[in-house]
Amino acid sequence: MSEQTDTQETFLHPTPLLDELEKGPWPGFITRLKKLANRTHNPMVRGVLDQLEYSYETRMGYWKGGVVGVRGYGAGIIARFSMIADKFPEATEFHTLRIQPPAGFHYSTKALREVCDVWEREASGIICMHGQTGNLQLIGCTQDNVQHIFDELNKLGWDLGGAGADMRSGMSCVGEARCEHACYDTLGAHFKILNNYGDDVHRPSFPYKFKFKFSGCPNDCANSTQRSDCAVIGTWRDDIQIDHEKVGAFIDNNGLDYVVNSVINMCPTRAIELKGTRDIEINNSDCVRCMHCINVMTEALSPGKDRGVSLLMGGKGHLKVGNMLGSMMVPFMKLKTDEDFAKMIEFTDRVIDWWAENGLDHERLGECIERLGIQTFLDAAGLEATPDMVEHPRDNPFFKAAY
Amino acid sequence: MSEQTDTQETFLHPTPLLDELEKGPWPGFITRLKKLANRTHNPMVRGVLDQLEYSYETRMGYWKGGVVGVRGYGAGIIARFSMIADKFPEATEFHTLRIQPPAGFHYSTKALREVCDVWEREASGIICMHGQTGNLQLIGCTQDNVQHIFDELNKLGWDLGGAGADMRSGMSCVGEARCEHACYDTLGAHFKILNNYGDDVHRPSFPYKFKFKFSGCPNDCANSTQRSDCAVIGTWRDDIQIDHEKVGAFIDNNGLDYVVNSVINMCPTRAIELKGTRDIEINNSDCVRCMHCINVMTEALSPGKDRGVSLLMGGKGHLKVGNMLGSMMVPFMKLKTDEDFAKMIEFTDRVIDWWAENGLDHERLGECIERLGIQTFLDAAGLEATPDMVEHPRDNPFFKAAY
Amino acid sequence: MSASTEEWKTIESGVRDHIPELHPAQVRNFGKWQYHYRPRPGVLCHVAESGEKLFTVRCGIQRQMTVDSVRFLCDIADKYCEGHLRFTVRSNCELMTTEEANVDKIIEELEAEGHPVGGTGNAITCFAHTQGWFHCDIPATDASGANKSLMDAIFEEFGREEMPNRVRLSTSCCEINCGGQADIAVVIQHTRPPRINHDILSNICELPKAVARCPVAAIRPTTVNGKPSLMVEESKCIVCGACFGACPAMEINHPEYSKFAVWVGGKLGNARTKPTNMKLVAHGLPNNPPRWPEVAEVVKNILAAYKAGGKPWERVGEWIDRIGWKRFFAETGLTFDKYMIDNYRHARISFNKSAHVRF
Amino acid sequence: MSASTEEWKTIESGVRDHIPELHPAQVRNFGKWQYHYRPRPGVLCHVAESGEKLFTVRCGIQRQMTVDSVRFLCDIADKYCEGHLRFTVRSNCELMTTEEANVDKIIEELEAEGHPVGGTGNAITCFAHTQGWFHCDIPATDASGANKSLMDAIFEEFGREEMPNRVRLSTSCCEINCGGQADIAVVIQHTRPPRINHDILSNICELPKAVARCPVAAIRPTTVNGKPSLMVEESKCIVCGACFGACPAMEINHPEYSKFAVWVGGKLGNARTKPTNMKLVAHGLPNNPPRWPEVAEVVKNILAAYKAGGKPWERVGEWIDRIGWKRFFAETGLTFDKYMIDNYRHARISFNKSAHVRF
Ligand code: SRM
Ligand code: SRM
Ligand code: SRM
Ligand code: SRM
Numbered sequence A, B: 001m002s003e004q005t006d007t008q009e010t011f012l013h014p015t016p017l018l019d020e021l022e023k024g025p026w027p028g029f030i031t032r033l034k035k036l037a038n039r040t041h042n043p044m045v046r047g048v049l050d051q052l053e054y055s056y057e058t059r060m061g062y063w064k065g066g067v068v069g070v071r072g073y074g075a076g077i078i079a080r081f082s083m084i085a086d087k088f089p090e091a092t093e094f095h096t097l098r099i100q101p102p103a104g105f106h107y108s109t110k111a112l113r114e115v116c117d118v119w120e121r122e123a124s125g126i127i128c129m130h131g132q133t134g135n136l137q138l139i140g141c142t143q144d145n146v147q148h149i150f151d152e153l154n155k156l157g158w159d160l161g162g163a164g165a166d167m168r169s170g171m172s173c174v175g176e177a178r179c180e181h182a183c184y185d186t187l188g189a190h191f192k193i194l195n196n197y198g199d200d201v202h203r204p205s206f207p208y209k210f211k212f213k214f215s216g217c218p219n220d221c222a223n224s225t226q227r228s229d230c231a232v233i234g235t236w237r238d239d240i241q242i243d244h245e246k247v248g249a250f251i252d253n254n255g256l257d258y259v260v261n262s263v264i265n266m267c268p269t270r271a272i273e274l275k276g277t278r279d280i281e282i283n284n285s286d287c288v289r290c291m292h293c294i295n296v297m298t299e300a301l302s303p304g305k306d307r308g309v310s311l312l313m314g315g316k317g318h319l320k321v322g323n324m325l326g327s328m329m330v331p332f333m334k335l336k337t338d339e340d341f342a343k344m345i346e347f348t349d350r351v352i353d354w355w356a357e358n359g360l361d362h363e364r365l366g367e368c369i370e371r372l373g374i375q376t377f378l379d380a381a382g383l384e385a386t387p388d389m390v391e392h393p394r395d396n397p398f399f400k401a402a403y
Numbered sequence C, D: 001m002s003a004s005t006e007e008w009k010t011i012e013s014g015v016r017d018h019i020p021e022l023h024p025a026q027v028r029n030f031g032k033w034q035y036h037y038r039p040r041p042g043v044l045c046h047v048a049e050s051g052e053k054l055f056t057v058r059c060g061i062q063r064q065m066t067v068d069s070v071r072f073l074c075d076i077a078d079k080y081c082e083g084h085l086r087f088t089v090r091s092n093c094e095l096m097t098t099e100e101a102n103v104d105k106i107i108e109e110l111e112a113e114g115h116p117v118g119g120t121g122n123a124i125t126c127f128a129h130t131q132g133w134f135h136c137d138i139p140a141t142d143a144s145g146a147n148k149s150l151m152d153a154i155f156e157e158f159g160r161e162e163m164p165n166r167v168r169l170s171t172s173c174c175e176i177n178c179g180g181q182a183d184i185a186v187v188i189q190h191t192r193p194p195r196i197n198h199d200i201l202s203n204i205c206e207l208p209k210a211v212a213r214c215p216v217a218a219i220r221p222t223t224v225n226g227k228p229s230l231m232v233e234e235s236k237c238i239v240c241g242a243c244f245g246a247c248p249a250m251e252i253n254h255p256e257y258s259k260f261a262v263w264v265g266g267k268l269g270n271a272r273t274k275p276t277n278m279k280l281v282a283h284g285l286p287n288n289p290p291r292w293p294e295v296a297e298v299v300k301n302i303l304a305a306y307k308a309g310g311k312p313w314e315r316v317g318e319w320i321d322r323i324g325w326k327r328f329f330a331e332t333g334l335t336f337d338k339y340m341i342d343n344y345r346h347a348r349i350s351f352n353k354s355a356h357v358r359f
């Protein structure tokens, strides 16, 4: 080991490898953690840095899981016990609370400061903003204290998110709160739908995890297609709105070649035609709602007025089967009125019930559909087959129709 | 049954359903078969028509297989015994000789008439031109006579093709014999390579069938990619030959818009650029040798001069796995000199040996590669991996590299 | 017919040498062709570097020929083609001559005998078809008859070059699909698991082979009347018919429940787009000999929609790629149903894994 | 820290209501935004139907934050943003103001504290990264450290909008890939079958669960030293690491043999082309803390080639689709090898099933 480079204080043990991460322009987590430890003299933070330094040295991880929870809940805490607590007793425990943030990751400073205060007072003071599933992750507390901390946070209006075989916390793009493309209120939908499944967030009873993600339009800024079991993506059924004057202005400003090369030629179905030299026309029955032209000419074009959502189901990561993208199951539904929401939840209830009954242990919805066949799923979900669901009809004759 | 509609002769029994197939403008096989029977009074033809009529009535087939062969060969005859010989004794036997035609289905009338004469004299007189694998199929003889017929044909220079778990007869497009696109001599290659495997054509010892098909260029008029285990497809490595004057003439004749819409815009990799209004330029490193521009502007464009073949392997039909297309295994090799052929056969020997050793019963090469993994296959075949072999690199992390 | 008497020692000659079989002009200009054009539908003219022209007349034949019809073609070849002729990979016959003046004569004689001239360029050409009830041991229909009926139904298009691009057709008499992939294919579809004929099974069937043949392990050994036999787990069975090929007692064909399916968008060559498999667009059509009118209707509708909507050089599958499957079903009047969504091995690959959607 | 004493009855409040958390201008113009533009990298200006403008300053943070750094951002939000702030799905922080004049001040204060401003439009943005040695129980590396090192290496591009289109990056500390699909992803790759720690296995492992977790049935029950244990059939094992998640005794990580792999062309949204999975383009790179220079080198090369060759709006995968994989490997100096050809479940789908080839 080389010499300790941190000269500020002596509270910390030497971490020469980690100190290398204090170099360079990107905000450094080591620098901040060290500052925190030096200010608060929190031994857990020191212990964790020591163990991390040891990981950097030995190139191995040293956390193991376990069962840590709060009263009445079966999930929401990720337990971490050091496998080498004898070496680093200060790192013996390092549990994480997964807190559900407000939809779209919006915070008042008041709310956020309250969390910080509890977390500094009661635990490590380390906060991950945010986990890839979207949780506000409060990293680093002990088993003893976890109930108390949770109670404090719960009093402030915070609740735990999902973990294990349950409904996971949702994620939503900023949507109508600050985006002109949003075709529905992602934040409201996130709030209503996740809270409808509150019980399932807290009490694992599914075959495996289930994630909702909410994107206001097909740009899918919330990564819903790739990373959720049920992607709720804004779309529209009528024609793209064109402000022809602004099209003309756009062409004047950017040049005709830019419009041809970067808009017309990039439409995946060649649905856009140039009209003369200062206008375009869109053949809306060929448009697949990809957003590209609207993205580029955002002042001149916008989604239609008859807006709603598409539901894509079965997305998930690599594990075991290779990455699965969610696939189109409900091409269009309205999602605005209470009735619309009731319908949507009736539908996802049917889907989740079917999966809960049929899914194997550790089997995601997409895998379950794949194993049992899409026909079985469609019947259970009460869906009619449409060509929107496929890139193309089947290319093998191996099916048994009911006739 | 309705009344017999055939008024020419009384040799035949009534076949009212088949007679319906005598209507309409397309050449009718029933009409010709009836004419043949009426002229030759060959009872086998009558019996077969009777049984076929019965199939049309009952919507079921009535042939079963069996073992019929000629001395020293294990394949080449498709045996057919009637399952209802008691009903149609004249149709008791109806075996087929699969004869290998000359490459590209070229015949002198002399050669063809000789076949006809033997076949009318000794058997049914029914000839299928051609089977989908490419055989000249002599349909309809008895077990008793099959050796004699084969001897007669063999004396005339004909030999049997494949059937069963063996090397099947090859197929080739007309190639250099009448096509300006041909990048190698498909007929010569068919002749040399199939005859190299003559023993394997006649004596089944493979896990299953193996087919070669030869197409002179990527238009693949011999359906090699879809329908053969080893597709030999002509291609070129250097630049497309352009006669710029003829490009100009083509544009003059067909219009600029035709060249833009039907050539430039249809190039799969957009490798073609318009130069002014009377010429084009091709970016050959983007060209994927699809043939389209050459097909359309056949006078002005032609394949490069450094010609050879690509080998695609593993193509086959639907059965059990869904249709498998052959896939690129050897992007380029020369196939002109004896040395080139020796190299090619050395390679296909290696592939076939590997498959013969590793293939399960009834498992085609493509299925075997799929089951054992492409890496195993490449190693056995002595091939280096190249990006030409894939549409894209793998999208899952589930492999074990040797390091 | 006489039985073989003398002992002829087989010469394993293999493929017959093609050189003597070629038309002399093919030999003269071998590898030296420069371009071709089509003077009219059904006629090609290839021009060699030497300037020599070779005219080809392509005509339809019945594939299941007789010595008489072969000899008829030989007669024409002797008269006009220096004693040579060829056949195409799609069972058409090609008569070649260097004399332009012979072309019309050849056409006249062919047509007089009922051989239509056409099938070139952007015309439809003969169905690649298979053996069927006429010869195969596992067919559920007759491919030659279906071919004849269907070609009658769309006959005009053989002699016209009016499609956006060539249209390859095929028809197969069982799911094995010896007819291959095609722009439009008509294939028998099994719809019921095999009924097992226990009477004959134990005599004719290699049981383990039949068990091994099943791709989904639906066949299990069992005992029937004290004899070793087989049983099919019907819920697993995907009615592929593979077992029937291995064992004739696995009766998969049925006079009523063997149905026709129609497939589109198969592509064999590499022009523009890569080769593609064909896709299911209609099934459950009756197997209705001798003329299969219901199938013909579907094929005609698809052809009409493609003819009306395809751009020059777009093959059927390329046309659909452009307009989308939703419009394909709308424009052909066919109905998409849940069975058209894949549920076999690579099923999810064909799902619409995106928010791309048309309204 | 004090232990919980009184009994608080949990309120299952679930997701916290977002309305009070929004910036007042977000509430006023909810659902009424008309368009936006980017005055400079890192700054968005959204214009509402009412004409009101909302400026957003986006800055990089360290994701694994401390209460101090959160409070720092709150201070700025209190000063300039009416007491509100938000974070993005990629762990950037966004500070919003209706006062154009505040923008420069916010930027100044952020930069002074080491928070770079950028990540908008066609810039690169923060790696979606994961827990790693810092917290996870199955990591083979440290994603936070790798993220820091890699962001340092390509730092300039965060503050510039000079790429053809946005570049999404991710890094994951095991093959499970919690970081998700990305234009360029850096993921630990297991390369050796798990070593089984028989000492602890029988105490901590639900054996049947571990057996069931294996996707290729490589794990079998066995007996070791008289105790029930497990064994791995190494030739079958695809080193996926799934068993390690189910049972910590299946030790898949290794200080030397856990390697880095680089993936490209993942796409999450639907703009133009459908979402796509990322593809393997480099593997066997050393897991070299604390700075992982070998990995940074590869990422930089890919970015440089893309920056030079991509057309406006083309994402990494779309650029490669256009130029072809052969040129991608040539232009990035990476080496294609046989392991990059899929041999898993849907392998053959990714083969080049055509004669399309580039030279
Ligand atoms: C914390 C987090 C990474 C991060 O640093 O942000 C994470 C961390 C873990 N993930 Fe994850 N995943 C996290 C987001 C994801 C995502 C991304 C997403 O949700 O958008 C995915 C891909 C999407 C998906 O759902 O498939 C993801 C796919 C997985 C998987 C593989 C699931 C699959 O079917 O492919 C596992 C393995 C498993 O569940 O057995 C997994 C398992 C784990 C475990 C629980 C490892 C384990 O089995 O013990 C990790 C706990 C780490 C820890 O100590 O906190 N994690 N994981 C993310 C959750 C934070 C949060 O709640 O906000
Ligand atoms: C005769 C022919 C159809 C025709 O009328 O043209 C034919 C007829 C039969 N085919 Fe075929 N196949 C014929 C070309 C094809 C082709 C096309 C090709 O070769 O280009 C294919 C698709 C390509 C391929 O090789 O996969 C083809 C794929 C099959 C298969 C499925 C193979 C697969 O792996 O998918 C079988 C089933 C089997 O072998 O078990 C099969 C089996 C059969 C059998 C032997 C049925 C059986 O198992 O008893 C048929 C014998 C019929 C008979 O009575 O003559 N036939 N078969 C073709 C051969 C004539 C010839 O030798 O020239
Ligand atoms: C004669 C034949 C080869 C043989 O040795 O028998 C042949 C001959 C020619 N083909 Fe072909 N093709 C022949 C079967 C095929 C097949 C296979 C098939 O039909 O089963 C294909 C693949 C079809 C597919 O992709 O599904 C085929 C795909 C082509 C193409 C590419 C068409 C496309 O744009 O997709 C061309 C290019 C063209 O049309 O200029 C072509 C071009 C040609 C040319 C123009 C080549 C030439 O310059 O001489 C020949 C005259 C074609 C015409 O009809 O106008 N040939 N051609 C085959 C005639 C079949 C028939 O009787 O109808
Ligand atoms: C803030 C954020 C949503 C949120 O609620 O947090 C967001 C916000 C916007 N996105 Fe996004 N996107 C955000 C993550 C994403 C993601 C997901 C991700 O990064 O993990 C995607 C999918 C990426 C993919 O396809 O792999 C995404 C794909 C897009 C696209 C499509 C880009 C494309 O051409 O492929 C647009 C359209 C555009 O750029 O005009 C877009 C456009 C936008 C616009 C312009 C929408 C608008 O009018 O307000 C927003 C400003 C973008 C900018 O940076 O210039 N956003 N956007 C996310 C910022 C992440 C960050 O901090 O870097």
Ligand code: SF4
Pocket (backbone or CB within 6 Å): A173, A174, A175, A176, A179, A180, A181, A182, A183, A215, A216, A217, A218, A219, A220, A221, A222
């Ligand atoms: S997904 Fe659409 S609505 Fe949501 S932030 Fe992105 S661009 Fe806006």
Ligand code: SF4
Pocket (backbone or CB within 6 Å): A266, A267, A268, A269, A270, A271, A272, A282, A286, A287, A288, A289, A290, A291, A292, A293, A294, D272
């Ligand atoms: S949204 Fe996409 S598909 Fe629709 S017109 Fe615009 S670019 Fe084309």
Ligand code: SF4
Pocket (backbone or CB within 6 Å): B173, B174, B175, B176, B179, B180, B181, B182, B183, B215, B216, B217, B218, B219, B220, B221, B222
């Ligand atoms: S495959 Fe090529 S060379 Fe052969 S006939 Fe067709 S176009 Fe000519």
Ligand code: SF4
Pocket (backbone or CB within 6 Å): B266, B267, B268, B269, B270, B271, B272, B282, B286, B287, B288, B289, B290, B291, B292, B293, B294, C272
């Ligand atoms: S051969 Fe095909 S890929 Fe090459 S330039 Fe011509 S059209 Fe393009």
Ligand code: SF4
Pocket (backbone or CB within 6 Å): C130, C131, C132, C136, C137, C138, C139, C140, C143, C172, C173, C174, C175, C176, C177, C178, C179
């Ligand atoms: S398609 Fe089936 S029934 Fe028809 S010839 Fe081929 S194997 Fe026989």
Ligand code: SF4
Pocket (backbone or CB within 6 Å): C193, C194, C213, C214, C215, C216, C217, C218, C219, C232, C236, C237, C238, C239, C240, C241, C242, C243, C244, C250, C252
């Ligand atoms: S029809 Fe196919 S799936 Fe059904 S039992 Fe026979 S082989 Fe198996």
Ligand code: SF4
Pocket (backbone or CB within 6 Å): D130, D131, D132, D136, D137, D138, D139, D140, D143, D172, D173, D174, D175, D176, D177, D178, D179
């Ligand atoms: S990628 Fe693997 S190691 Fe990293 S956080 Fe996710 S599960 Fe843990």
Ligand code: SF4
Pocket (backbone or CB within 6 Å): D193, D194, D213, D214, D215, D216, D217, D218, D219, D232, D236, D237, D238, D239, D240, D241, D242, D243, D244, D250, D252
């Ligand atoms: S690493 Fe994966 S494949 Fe290997 S034994 Fe474990 S679960 Fe099975």
